[in-house]
Amino acid sequence: MAFAAIHPEAGRIDATLQDLGCGLSWAAVHKVRPRIALRCPDCGYGVHAKISTRKLHYFAHDPGRPADCAWLNESLEHHLLKLELATAVRAADWHAELEVRAPDGTWRADVLASSHDGTRRIAWEAQLSPITNDDIRERTERYQDEGIDVCWVSPADGVPWIGTVPSIRARDPRGDRPWTVVDGVAGFYFQHGTWITPTDLDLATFIGWVLHGQTSPHQVLPRYRRIWFPATKSHARRQLIWTTQRSVDEEARHDVMRQRQEARKRQQEEQQRQAEQRRQEEEARQREAQRQEEEHQRKIREAAERARWAEQQRQWAIEAEQARQRREAEDRQRQEQAAAAERERLRQEQHERQASQRWWKELSPAQIQQLRDAVADPLWTKQAARVEFDPDGATADYAYGIAVYLRRRLYGILRPSPASLHRLPPTVPVFVRNAREAQLLTATGKVDTARVVHFDLPDHEQMSLI
Numbered sequence: 001m002a003f004a005a006i007h008p009e010a011g012r013i014d015a016t017l018q019d020l021g022c023g024l025s026w027a028a029v030h031k032v033r034p035r036i037a038l039r040c041p042d043c044g045y046g047v048h049a050k051i052s053t054r055k056l057h058y059f060a061h062d063p064g065r066p067a068d069c070a071w072l073n074e075s076l077e078h079h080l081l082k083l084e085l086a087t088a089v090r091a092a093d094w095h096a097e098l099e100v101r102a103p104d105g106t107w108r109a110d111v112l113a114s115s116h117d118g119t120r121r122i123a124w125e126a127q128l129s130p131i132t133n134d135d136i137r138e139r140t141e142r143y144q145d146e147g148i149d150v151c152w153v154s155p156a157d158g159v160p161w162i163g164t165v166p167s168i169r170a171r172d173p174r175g176d177r178p179w180t181v182v183d184g185v186a187g188f189y190f191q192h193g194t195w196i197t198p199t200d201l202d203l204a205t206f207i208g209w210v211l212h213g214q215t216s217p218h219q220v221l222p223r224y225r226r227i228w229f230p231a232t233k234s235h236a237r238r239q240l241i242w243t244t245q246r247s248v249d250e251e252a253r254h255d256v257m258r259q260r261q262e263a264r265k266r267q268q269e270e271q272q273r274q275a276e277q278r279r280q281e282e283e284a285r286q287r288e289a290q291r292q293e294e295e296h297q298r299k300i301r302e303a304a305e306r307a308r309w310a311e312q313q314r315q316w317a318i319e320a321e322q323a324r325q326r327r328e329a330e331d332r333q334r335q336e337q338a339a340a341a342e343r344e345r346l347r348q349e350q351h352e353r354q355a356s357q358r359w360w361k362e363l364s365p366a367q368i369q370q371l372r373d374a375v376a377d378p379l380w381t382k383q384a385a386r387v388e389f390d391p392d393g394a395t396a397d398y399a400y401g402i403a404v405y406l407r408r409r410l411y412g413i414l415r416p417s418p419a420s421l422h423r424l425p426p427t428v429p430v431f432v433r434n435a436r437e438a439q440l441l442t443a444t445g446k447v448d449t450a451r452v453v454h455f456d457l458p459d460h461e462q463m464s465l466i
């Protein structure tokens with residue numbers, strides 16, 4: 001179905017206009033006999049005027065139409081949207097042509113809006129069929145090359161190209177609400193720092209704004225591309241939106257403020273970083289100073305320890321030397337004492353020897369024999385026991401007396417020297433000539449009176465006196 005057709009005499013006619021755009025009435029083309037040879041503006045095939053069940057005036061291809069006509073497969077919904085676009089353009093006091101084809105076929109507009117002075121043209125495209133982003137961008141550029149602005153209109157949700165080319169999403173009428181714009185248009189709210197989509201914008205109002213230059217496509221600054229949709233309480237990313245110059249200025253003003261804030265923040269961060277760096281450097285410096293101080297103290301301690309050790313060794317050497325000298329002195333003293341003791345012993349021996357010589361010289365050999373007999377005779381007469389006198393005579397071992405043996409056992413000591421009584425063997429009796437000699441021995445305190453036996457022999461040789 002289509003709204004435009006070529007009349008054989010009036011030229012292009014428009015079913016959406018009361019006079020078909022050329023002073024004719026609908027009745028002049030609808031169900032007229034003979035039939036008027038209307039043609040499709042796109043494919044040139046024959047069309048005829050029709051009225052839909054919803055009282056919509058349009059043209060339909062005659063039976064056997066070619067399959068490649070651009071208008072061929074367009075839906076009723078598409079046509080209703082085109083009709084709405086054209087109606088709004090005309091309400092804004094612009095000229096609207098439906099289903100317009102470029103002379104060279106490079107573009108074909110659903111609705112081409114033109115200002116009265118002809119200086120501005122805006123194509124309104126009701127895009128219901130799927131189209132890739134690349135294709136829609138290419139078609140947009142094709143219009144722009146011809147000096148024609150364009151706005152793509154989708155009635156569907158979730159089309160990928162909304163916000164990539166000048167575009168809106170229009171929602172069909174519900175209840176007493178006419179067509180409304182629900183996506184592709186936004187205003188910038190400085191206090192929120194964000195773009196917000198209006199909740200209640202009529203499509204016709206929007207189209208009027210576009211045609212009168214109050215609203216234009218705008219490349220959203222990267223940081224603001226998350227746009228708020230109050231109706232669905234959600235965000236969506238949009239790169240290109242329709243908006244007012246005031247919003248563009250507000251966005252720029254906000255961006256400058258944000259850049260200043262960020263610059264301040266960067267500056268603060270840089271200052272903090274520098275402060276932190278200074279703090280770390282100071283810490284490192286203090287650690288190094290502390291390390292050096294500890295190293296210094298350690299060296300002092302080591303030097304003190306070495307000195308203490310050296311002093312200890314020196315002390316030990318002194319003590320060892322002193323001990324050695326002490327030992328030498330003690331050795332010398334012992335040797336001297338031993339030598340002195342030896343000298344004393346020799347002196348004592350000599351003394352005793354001389355004393356014993358004097359002791360024995362007091363007696364004549366006869367007197368000595370007399371004493372020997374005094375000891376031996378009673379034993380012989382009473383017991384028939386013969387005593388024996390040491391053939392060596394007086395010896396040092398028996399205190400310079402003469403040992404007397406009876407039956408090979410020591411029986412007594414004959415006349416020991418008073419100076420040598422400390423040499424006497426114990427217990428055996430001591431024989432002396434008389435009480436005077438006994439007195440001489442006992443007076444020394446070195447021999448008991450009980451051990452001393454005397455014979456009352458005279459001190460002088462009485463025999464010789466006789």
Ligand SMILES: [Zn+2]
Nearest residue numbers: 040042043069
């Ligand atoms: Zn056609």
